Amino acid sequence: MSATPLNAALPASTTRAAGTGRGASALRHLLFLIAFFGLWEWGSRAGWLDRTLFGQPSEIALYLWRGFFVRGDLWLELGYTLAGTFISFLLGSAAAIVLGLAFTQWPPLERALDPYLTVINAMPRFALAPLFLLWFGLGLPSKIAMGTSLSFFIVLANTVAGIRGVPQDFLTLSRSLGATPLQLFWKVTLPSAVPVIFSGLRLGLIFSMLGVVGAEIIAAEHGLGQTLAYLQSNFNMDGVMALLFLLAALGMVVVKGMARLERWLLRWQ
Structure with a gap:
């Protein structure tokens, strides 16, 4: 008792x-x-x-306070950056997962496309930023194109690696128990590959944000990157450091959020 x-x-x-x-x-x-x-x-x-090189914490905090709660202009710039980040992440991840699943189901397709994807992936993406600007303009579409191009290949590689890394013993046992190919994919292969795929999704979301901010720094109408470039050109180090801390905080929130989502999806394990 x-x-x-x-x-x-x-x-x-x-x-x-x-x-x-x-x-x-x-x-x-x-x-x-x-x-x-x-x-x-x-x-x-x-x-x-030197404040002109490092800024001052009290002035950095004051810049963020004014930008968010006095002038309110940072809300708009933050909204543009977040919108570009999430749209490019969704587009790049969805395309990568679909193509990764197709590669694992039809290996000849992978052999046919692999040389071309390798060449495209080897291109420095920021060197393509002027082309994206010419094709899509200074607005949000060019930033989405940059972010998508960075997240796509990371998620694609992890999707293929995750599905092909499923233990063969699981597959053999499931076939011996009479599982159909469709059941085998949805109930064994895909759930077992989720952890590896989510590793790619976490990186893909971070790289989407890096691509969007980088494209905004080069040329943009709105966004934190465009504001950062403007402040740097005016030697406003307090503002530059404030936006760098803001971007770092956004990155941390994104990573923690994806980790929580992964734990929720894998709560059955």
Whole structure:
């Protein structure tokens, strides 16, 4: 009788320990950030750090406050960048997954297209930015084209690798139990390949954002990249550093969000 309460208490204690560990880790990160920005602020005020090269944390925070809550112009630029990122990610990922599935089902198709895809993938994508600008203009379509071109090949490679990495024992056992080819694909092959595919999707989303921001820096009407290029040309280092921190925070949110989505989709494992 006494064993049941003891066993029932073990998961709760484990959960409390995990929560305590996460809280301690968050506290350490917070203390590090306070010390880092505090020293940076002190160095800027004391003249040890040149503000024209490094900026000043208090002015960086003030720039973000004004941009979001006083002028409000950063909301528009952020919206353009996020729209280009997610549209290019969806287009590139959908095309890559469909083509990757086709490659694994019809290997002759892969052998026929592989030389051409290899040549296109070897091209430096940012060198193609002027072409995208000529073809699609200064607006959002050229940024979507750049982001799609970066995310497509990453997701494609991971899709093919994930499907082909399914253990043959699973497939053999499923066939011996009478699974049809369609059941084999949907119930064995695709679920087993999801972790590898999601690794490609996480990278694909990051590279979509990098492609969109990079294209905005080269030439654009709106977007964080265009604002970043403008601030740099005017030697506004506080604004430049503010947007760099904003982009870094966006990248972290994107990665964490994709990781949570992956855990939710794989909760059956």
